[in-house]
Amino acid sequence: MDRVEGSLRPLFQWQLLQVLVGVALIVLGAQCWARNTQIPHRVVSGAIVHIYGVIVISQALLVCTRIRRIDYSRSIVEIRRKLDSVRSGYMRAGVIIGFVWWLMWIPVAVALGFDDVLHPNSLIVSLIVGIAGFVASLWLCWRALRSANPSAETWKRKLAGESILSAYLALDEIENAQIR
Numbered sequence: 001m002d003r004v005e006g007s008l009r010p011l012f013q014w015q016l017l018q019v020l021v022g023v024a025l026i027v028l029g030a031q032c033w034a035r036n037t038q039i040p041h042r043v044v045s046g047a048i049v050h051i052y053g054v055i056v057i058s059q060a061l062l063v064c065t066r067i068r069r070i071d072y073s074r075s076i077v078e079i080r081r082k083l084d085s086v087r088s089g090y091m092r093a094g095v096i097i098g099f100v101w102w103l104m105w106i107p108v109a110v111a112l113g114f115d116d117v118l119h120p121n122s123l124i125v126s127l128i129v130g131i132a133g134f135v136a137s138l139w140l141c142w143r144a145l146r147s148a149n150p151s152a153e154t155w156k157r158k159l160a161g162e163s164i165l166s167a168y169l170a171l172d173e174i175e176n177a178q179i180r
Contacts, residue, residue, distance in 0.1 A: 001072040001073075001079075001174070003166075003170040004072065004079065004083075004167045004170045004171055004174075005070075005072055007163050007164075007166035007167040007170060008067050008070075008086070008163055008164070008167050009163075010162075010163050011063070011067065011086075011090070011161065011163035011164065012063075012064055012067050012068075015060040015061075015063045015064045015067075016060070016064065018056060018057075018059075018060035019056075019057050019060045019061065021056060022053045022054065022055075022056035022057035022060065023053065023057065024053070025049055025050070025052055025053030025056060025108075026049075026050050026053035026054060026057075027053075028046075028049055028053075028108070028111050028112070029045075029046045029047065029048070029049030029050030029051070029052070029053055029111055030046065030050055031046070031111075032045055032046030032049065032110070032111035033045075033046025033047050033050065034046070041110065041115070041118060042110060042111075042115075044107070045106075045107035045108075045110035045111050046107075046111055048104075048107040049104075049107050049108055049111045052100070052104055052107075055096065055097065056097055059089075059092075059093035059096055059097055060093070062089050062093065063086065063089050063090050063093060066082070066085050066086040066089050067086055069082060069085075070082040070083065070086070076171060076174060076175050079171060080168075080171055083164065083167055083168065083171065086164060087156065087160045087164050090160060090161065090164065091145075091156070091159060091160060094159070095138070095141060098137075099134055099137045099138060099141075100134070102129075102130040102131070102133040102134040102137065103127070103130040103131070103134060105130075106118075106123070106126055106127075106130070141159075144159070145159075
């Protein structure tokens, strides 16, 4: 069980780093909208970045909380159920935070002062590519993870990352060796 717990430690640490990124996004967003209350596009961009920072923090803390709720003295079945919960939370966070980045970079660029991103020639192309990338990412994720797909479990394990995969492998080893 020490191996299971140890394999989740890097994921936990990365989530803490993600909290710091979220704080930086909140600060960036707040500075953008607070300093430019008379410029509508900067207020909107700053608010979007600010809200996104809050979402980044909440998703990271969700994963951290789920990791901390695993009681390694329990049965393998219960630990596996908790690990499934960590995996589902982590993957949902990846979709919420990661896929949105296809479009999120635009308000972040504006918040950083690159207002030329809003020029009609570049904004329209960026929005088209961003929406297409977002929709394609969602479709591929849905297709890979839907329950009708016979390899859905394999995809879930691959997409969940190395920490969670290592925890599953350690649990599988314990279960196969019939260690209690």
